[in-house]
Amino acid sequence: MKTNELKLVYFSPTGTTRRVVMETARHLGLKSVSFDFSVYKTKKPMLKFNETDFTLFAAPVYGGRVPALFTEYLENITGRNTPAALIVTYGCRDYEDALLEMKTVVESHGFKVIGAAAFPTEHSIVRTIGARRPNKEDMKVIADFGVELNRRIKKEASFDQIDIHVPGNTPYRKYSSSSFTPKTDASRCTECGSCARVCPAGAISLKDPKKTDSKKCISCMKCIRICKQYARNVSPLKMRIAEGKLKKVCQNDRQADIFL
Ligand SMILES: Cc1cc2nc3c(=O)[nH]c(=O)nc-3n(C[C@H](O)[C@H](O)[C@H](O)COP(=O)(O)O)c2cc1C
Numbered sequence: 544m545k546t547n548e549l550k551l552v553y554f555s556p557t558g559t560t561r562r563v564v565m566e567t568a569r570h571l572g573l574k575s576v577s578f579d580f581s582v583y584k585t586k587k588p589m590l591k592f593n594e595t596d597f598t599l600f601a602a603p604v605y606g607g608r609v610p611a612l613f614t615e616y617l618e619n620i621t622g623r624n625t626p627a628a629l630i631v632t633y634g635c636r637d638y639e640d641a642l643l644e645m646k647t648v649v650e651s652h653g654f655k656v657i658g659a660a661a662f663p664t665e666h667s668i669v670r671t672i673g674a675r676r677p678n679k680e681d682m683k684v685i686a687d688f689g690v691e692l693n694r695r696i697k698k699e700a701s702f703d704q705i706d707i708h709v710p711g712n713t714p715y716r717k718y719s720s721s722s723f724t725p726k727t728d729a730s731r732c733t734e735c736g737s738c739a740r741v742c743p744a745g746a747i748s749l750k751d752p753k754k755t756d757s758k759k760c761i762s763c764m765k766c767i768r769i770c771k772q773y774a775r776n777v778s779p780l781k782m783r784i785a786e787g788k789l790k791k792v793c794q795n796d797r798q799a800d801i802f803l
Pocket of ligand 1 (some may be wrong): 554555556557558559560602603604605606608609625632633634635636637638664665666668686761762763764779
Protein backbone atom coordinates (compact mmCIF):
# COMPACT_ATOMS: atom_id res chain seq x y z
CA MET A 544 0.00 0.00 0.00
CA LYS A 545 1.45 3.36 -1.00
CA THR A 546 1.35 5.94 1.80
CA ASN A 547 1.12 9.52 0.58
CA GLU A 548 0.78 11.84 3.52
CA LEU A 549 1.49 11.86 7.24
CA LYS A 550 -1.19 13.39 9.46
CA LEU A 551 0.04 14.53 12.87
CA VAL A 552 -2.84 14.73 15.35
CA TYR A 553 -1.70 15.81 18.77
CA PHE A 554 -2.32 17.59 22.06
CA SER A 555 0.67 19.15 23.78
CA PRO A 556 0.00 22.00 26.22
CA THR A 557 3.61 22.43 27.34
CA GLY A 558 5.28 21.29 24.12
CA THR A 559 7.00 18.03 25.12
CA THR A 560 4.65 15.74 23.24
CA ARG A 561 5.02 18.00 20.21
CA ARG A 562 8.84 17.60 20.33
CA VAL A 563 8.44 13.82 20.42
CA VAL A 564 5.95 13.88 17.54
CA MET A 565 8.21 16.06 15.38
CA GLU A 566 11.25 13.84 15.97
CA THR A 567 9.24 10.72 15.07
CA ALA A 568 7.81 12.46 11.99
CA ARG A 569 11.27 13.57 10.82
CA HIS A 570 12.32 9.93 10.63
CA LEU A 571 9.13 8.80 8.95
CA GLY A 572 10.22 10.80 5.94
CA LEU A 573 6.76 11.63 4.56
CA LYS A 574 5.15 14.95 3.67
CA SER A 575 3.20 15.92 6.80
CA VAL A 576 0.24 18.04 7.91
CA SER A 577 -0.27 18.99 11.59
CA PHE A 578 -3.51 19.13 13.56
CA ASP A 579 -2.50 20.63 16.89
CA PHE A 580 -5.36 20.59 19.38
CA SER A 581 -3.43 22.33 22.17
CA VAL A 582 -5.28 25.58 21.51
CA TYR A 583 -8.94 25.79 22.44
CA LYS A 584 -11.43 25.42 19.61
CA THR A 585 -15.09 26.05 20.40
CA LYS A 586 -16.10 24.09 17.32
CA LYS A 587 -14.39 20.70 17.10
CA PRO A 588 -13.26 20.21 13.47
CA MET A 589 -14.46 17.14 11.54
CA LEU A 590 -11.58 15.35 9.81
CA LYS A 591 -11.67 12.40 7.43
CA PHE A 592 -8.52 10.50 6.48
CA ASN A 593 -7.92 7.89 3.75
CA GLU A 594 -6.27 4.51 3.42
CA THR A 595 -3.27 6.19 1.81
CA ASP A 596 -2.69 8.49 4.81
CA PHE A 597 -0.63 7.55 7.84
CA THR A 598 -1.76 9.12 11.11
CA LEU A 599 0.31 9.75 14.21
CA PHE A 600 -1.85 10.37 17.30
CA ALA A 601 -0.09 11.77 20.38
CA ALA A 602 -0.94 13.14 23.81
CA PRO A 603 0.48 13.50 27.31
CA VAL A 604 -0.76 11.17 30.06
CA TYR A 605 -3.02 12.78 32.67
CA GLY A 606 -3.75 10.54 35.67
CA GLY A 607 -2.95 7.41 33.66
CA ARG A 608 -5.46 8.41 30.95
CA VAL A 609 -5.66 10.34 27.70
CA PRO A 610 -6.71 13.95 28.54
CA ALA A 611 -10.50 14.08 28.11
CA LEU A 612 -10.20 17.23 26.03
CA PHE A 613 -8.16 15.36 23.41
CA THR A 614 -10.60 12.41 23.29
CA GLU A 615 -13.35 14.93 22.51
CA TYR A 616 -11.41 16.02 19.39
CA LEU A 617 -10.76 12.37 18.46
CA GLU A 618 -14.51 11.74 18.38
CA ASN A 619 -14.71 13.87 15.21
CA ILE A 620 -11.83 12.23 13.36
CA THR A 621 -12.51 9.25 11.13
CA GLY A 622 -10.28 7.01 9.08
CA ARG A 623 -11.01 4.55 6.31
CA ASN A 624 -8.88 1.62 7.40
CA THR A 625 -6.17 4.28 7.83
CA PRO A 626 -2.90 3.01 9.33
CA ALA A 627 -1.92 4.82 12.52
CA ALA A 628 0.68 4.91 15.30
CA LEU A 629 0.18 6.11 18.86
CA ILE A 630 2.43 8.08 21.18
CA VAL A 631 1.92 8.98 24.82
CA THR A 632 4.41 10.98 26.86
CA TYR A 633 4.39 10.80 30.65
CA GLY A 634 6.28 12.36 33.55
CA CYS A 635 8.25 9.31 34.71
CA ARG A 636 5.46 7.97 36.96
CA ASP A 637 3.28 5.70 34.77
CA TYR A 638 0.97 5.73 31.75
CA GLU A 639 -1.42 3.04 33.00
CA ASP A 640 -4.48 2.91 30.65
CA ALA A 641 -3.57 5.78 28.32
CA LEU A 642 -2.33 3.76 25.33
CA LEU A 643 -5.18 1.27 25.58
CA GLU A 644 -7.70 4.10 25.74
CA MET A 645 -6.19 5.89 22.74
CA LYS A 646 -6.02 2.65 20.74
CA THR A 647 -9.64 1.77 21.54
CA VAL A 648 -10.90 5.23 20.53
CA VAL A 649 -9.01 5.48 17.23
CA GLU A 650 -9.76 1.88 16.22
CA SER A 651 -13.46 2.50 16.77
CA HIS A 652 -13.12 5.40 14.29
CA GLY A 653 -11.68 3.48 11.35
CA PHE A 654 -7.93 3.51 12.11
CA LYS A 655 -5.63 0.47 12.13
CA VAL A 656 -2.92 0.76 14.80
CA ILE A 657 0.42 -0.59 13.54
CA GLY A 658 2.69 0.76 16.29
CA ALA A 659 2.61 2.48 19.66
CA ALA A 660 5.04 3.97 22.17
CA ALA A 661 5.13 5.48 25.65
CA PHE A 662 8.00 7.93 26.22
CA PRO A 663 9.05 9.12 29.70
CA THR A 664 9.64 12.88 29.85
CA GLU A 665 10.00 15.81 32.20
CA HIS A 666 6.92 16.08 34.43
CA SER A 667 5.04 19.19 33.34
CA ILE A 668 3.78 19.95 36.88
CA VAL A 669 6.93 19.15 38.89
CA ARG A 670 9.75 19.84 36.45
CA THR A 671 12.53 18.47 38.65
CA ILE A 672 11.12 15.02 37.83
CA GLY A 673 12.63 13.69 34.61
CA ALA A 674 14.16 17.16 34.21
CA ARG A 675 14.99 18.12 30.60
CA ARG A 676 13.83 14.78 29.20
CA PRO A 677 13.64 13.88 26.37
CA ASN A 678 17.43 14.07 26.44
CA LYS A 679 19.90 13.08 23.71
CA GLU A 680 19.54 9.34 24.41
CA ASP A 681 15.73 9.61 24.47
CA MET A 682 15.76 11.43 21.13
CA LYS A 683 17.69 8.53 19.61
CA VAL A 684 15.04 6.04 20.82
CA ILE A 685 12.28 8.31 19.45
CA ALA A 686 14.08 8.58 16.10
CA ASP A 687 14.43 4.79 15.93
CA PHE A 688 10.68 4.47 16.50
CA GLY A 689 10.09 6.72 13.46
CA VAL A 690 12.56 4.72 11.36
CA GLU A 691 10.88 1.45 12.33
CA LEU A 692 7.41 2.81 11.48
CA ASN A 693 8.74 3.95 8.11
CA ARG A 694 10.18 0.48 7.45
CA ARG A 695 6.87 -1.10 8.39
CA ILE A 696 4.85 1.20 6.10
CA LYS A 697 7.14 0.47 3.17
CA LYS A 698 7.36 -3.28 3.76
CA GLU A 699 3.75 -4.26 4.37
CA ALA A 700 1.41 -4.75 1.41
CA SER A 701 -1.51 -4.83 3.84
CA PHE A 702 -1.79 -4.05 7.55
CA ASP A 703 -4.67 -6.47 8.20
CA GLN A 704 -2.50 -9.10 9.90
CA ILE A 705 -0.85 -6.66 12.31
CA ASP A 706 -2.17 -6.91 15.85
CA ILE A 707 -0.53 -4.55 18.34
CA HIS A 708 -1.01 -5.22 22.07
CA VAL A 709 -0.62 -2.34 24.51
CA PRO A 710 -0.87 -2.45 28.31
CA GLY A 711 -3.87 -1.11 30.20
CA ASN A 712 -7.06 -2.25 31.90
CA THR A 713 -10.78 -1.68 31.59
CA PRO A 714 -12.66 -0.08 33.17
CA TYR A 715 -10.07 2.67 32.82
CA ARG A 716 -8.71 4.44 35.91
CA LYS A 717 -11.08 7.09 37.14
CA TYR A 718 -9.61 10.52 36.46
CA SER A 719 -10.36 13.00 39.18
CA SER A 720 -9.65 16.45 37.77
CA SER A 721 -6.35 17.85 38.93
CA SER A 722 -6.36 20.46 41.68
CA PHE A 723 -3.50 22.58 40.36
CA THR A 724 -5.48 25.47 38.89
CA PRO A 725 -2.96 28.32 38.55
CA LYS A 726 -3.80 31.65 40.15
CA THR A 727 -2.94 35.15 38.89
CA ASP A 728 -0.75 37.52 40.85
CA ALA A 729 -2.68 40.76 40.18
CA SER A 730 0.36 42.90 40.99
CA ARG A 731 2.27 41.34 38.10
CA CYS A 732 -0.50 40.74 35.54
CA THR A 733 -0.59 43.30 32.70
CA GLU A 734 -3.80 41.82 31.24
CA CYS A 735 -2.01 41.16 27.95
CA GLY A 736 -4.29 38.13 27.47
CA SER A 737 -1.58 35.70 26.20
CA CYS A 738 -2.62 33.11 28.78
CA ALA A 739 -6.29 33.32 27.77
CA ARG A 740 -5.45 33.00 24.07
CA VAL A 741 -3.36 29.82 24.50
CA CYS A 742 -5.38 28.02 27.17
CA PRO A 743 -6.37 24.62 25.66
CA ALA A 744 -9.51 24.48 27.81
CA GLY A 745 -10.80 28.02 27.27
CA ALA A 746 -10.69 28.39 31.06
CA ILE A 747 -9.22 31.91 31.24
CA SER A 748 -11.43 34.92 30.56
CA LEU A 749 -10.32 36.90 27.48
CA LYS A 750 -12.03 40.02 28.87
CA ASP A 751 -10.46 39.64 32.31
CA PRO A 752 -7.45 37.28 32.17
CA LYS A 753 -7.15 37.44 35.96
CA LYS A 754 -10.23 35.20 36.12
CA THR A 755 -9.84 31.44 35.69
CA ASP A 756 -12.74 29.00 35.65
CA SER A 757 -11.39 26.23 37.90
CA LYS A 758 -14.09 23.83 36.64
CA LYS A 759 -12.80 24.15 33.06
CA CYS A 760 -9.07 24.31 33.94
CA ILE A 761 -7.20 21.05 33.24
CA SER A 762 -4.06 22.12 35.16
CA CYS A 763 -1.90 21.65 32.06
CA MET A 764 0.49 24.47 33.14
CA LYS A 765 0.52 26.13 29.72
CA CYS A 766 -0.50 29.56 31.11
CA ILE A 767 2.38 29.46 33.61
CA ARG A 768 4.89 28.73 30.83
CA ILE A 769 3.56 31.42 28.49
CA CYS A 770 3.33 34.32 30.98
CA LYS A 771 6.27 36.67 30.48
CA GLN A 772 5.38 38.56 33.70
CA TYR A 773 5.55 35.37 35.85
CA ALA A 774 2.06 36.34 37.01
CA ARG A 775 0.54 32.84 36.86
CA ASN A 776 1.46 30.18 39.40
CA VAL A 777 0.30 27.35 41.63
CA SER A 778 0.83 28.00 45.33
CA PRO A 779 4.39 27.07 46.42
CA LEU A 780 3.00 24.99 49.30
CA LYS A 781 0.84 22.92 46.93
CA MET A 782 3.83 22.44 44.65
CA ARG A 783 6.08 21.30 47.53
CA ILE A 784 3.48 18.75 48.61
CA ALA A 785 3.07 17.52 45.01
CA GLU A 786 6.84 17.26 44.57
CA GLY A 787 7.20 15.23 47.77
CA LYS A 788 4.44 12.83 46.73
CA LEU A 789 5.58 12.46 43.12
CA LYS A 790 9.23 11.93 44.03
CA LYS A 791 8.18 8.75 45.86
CA VAL A 792 6.41 7.25 42.84
CA CYS A 793 8.37 8.55 39.83
CA GLN A 794 11.60 7.14 38.46
CA ASN A 795 13.73 9.66 36.60
CA ASP A 796 15.45 6.87 34.64
CA ARG A 797 12.35 5.19 33.22
CA GLN A 798 12.82 3.93 29.67
CA ALA A 799 10.52 4.04 26.66
CA ASP A 800 8.13 1.17 25.92
CA ILE A 801 7.74 0.45 22.21
CA PHE A 802 5.03 -1.79 20.77
CA LEU A 803 5.58 -2.89 17.18
C1 LIG B 1 -2.78 17.33 34.90
C2 LIG B 1 -1.57 16.46 34.65
C3 LIG B 1 -1.62 15.11 34.95
C4 LIG B 1 -0.49 14.29 34.73
N1 LIG B 1 -0.56 12.95 35.02
C5 LIG B 1 0.52 12.16 34.81
C6 LIG B 1 0.48 10.75 35.09
O1 LIG B 1 -0.57 10.18 35.43
N2 LIG B 1 1.62 10.03 34.97
C7 LIG B 1 2.81 10.61 34.60
O2 LIG B 1 3.82 9.91 34.58
N3 LIG B 1 2.87 11.92 34.23
C8 LIG B 1 1.76 12.70 34.33
N4 LIG B 1 1.81 14.03 33.96
C9 LIG B 1 3.00 14.56 33.28
C10 LIG B 1 2.80 14.69 31.75
O3 LIG B 1 2.17 13.54 31.23
C11 LIG B 1 4.13 14.88 31.01
O4 LIG B 1 4.91 15.85 31.62
C12 LIG B 1 3.93 15.21 29.53
O5 LIG B 1 5.10 14.94 28.81
C13 LIG B 1 3.51 16.65 29.28
O6 LIG B 1 3.30 16.80 27.89
P1 LIG B 1 3.17 18.21 27.15
O7 LIG B 1 4.49 18.95 27.39
O8 LIG B 1 3.03 17.86 25.70
O9 LIG B 1 2.02 18.93 27.73
C14 LIG B 1 0.71 14.85 34.18
C15 LIG B 1 0.74 16.22 33.88
C16 LIG B 1 -0.38 17.02 34.10
C17 LIG B 1 -0.33 18.48 33.74
